[in-house]
Ligand SMILES: [Zn+2]
């Protein structure tokens with residue numbers, strides 16, 4: 064139970080117009096027109112044959128939608144705030160859905176977008192944790208991060224350790240800003256870097272901004288992570304090994320265990336050379352397209368890879384190195 068005072072329903076709502084035993088009704092212009100509009104709406108719905116309350120099936124749809132919103136980490140309070148209904152309404156629907164739901168409220172609840180956090184609500188910490196860890200990877204420890212994010216050293220350290228399931232919007236924004244400032248710059252903290260390497264934390268470039276907060280997303284270090292080719296790219300570029308590539312390589316080795324020493328060495332050599340040269344080829348082809356004025360999005364499409372993958376390939380194979388290789 065929350066001990067905070069219950070907020071007043073907004074002007075223009077039927078609840079504010081009607082008042083309660085403890086709270087006098089409001090007759091301001093907004094409330095009167097709100098009441099009138101609500102009355103018109105009830106009339107219209109009745110005329111259209113749509114009752115002011117949802118039927119059982121419709122209520123079930125509303126409850127399903129609330130659950131989808133809750134699954135993204137939204138709280139009952141936040142869903143209520145977004146829908147303009149009381150938290151108690153949300154709570155009642157999920158615990159005692161058989162008590163029904165007003166059509167107007169149900170429609171507003173259905174209009175809430177899952178995962179639509181506002182400036183007040185805490186949000187899941189995962190994206191922030193991954194950002195801080197990426198900063199460690201780049202050699203930025205809590206001291207450096209703090210210069211760009213007005214939060215305490217302790218909180219930064221604890222976020223790195225994933226000690227919070229939730230973070231405040233202020234913290235999230237602060238870390239996001241620090242990331243924008245620092246992620247592309249090589250930091251000086253060996254301690255931070257060592258910790259990141261020891262724990263297998265990924266750099267920001269391995270993450271897709273859109274899925275940074277998705278628990279099922281994996282860092283993409285090589286453009287081929289989760290395959291044996293990815294394993295070779297980790298090796299070749301001296302990137303920390305990721306678990307998915309480790310697994311894929313173990314499977315490759317098991318699949319080739321029947322070969323004798325010579326054959327196996329040959330298979331390994333082929334795997335290694337194809338793994339690394341193709342990405343260099345890809346970067347070279349892309350660069351040629353870019354020189355001819357094709358933009359990166361189109362280039363990726365023509366080469367049959369994602370834009371993120373292509374950008375990584377270009378970053379890993381700078382122009383001068385290709386000439387030298
Ligand atoms: Zn009013």
Ligand SMILES: [Zn+2]
Pocket residue numbers: 284285287288289293294297304305306307308309
């Ligand atoms: Zn990998």
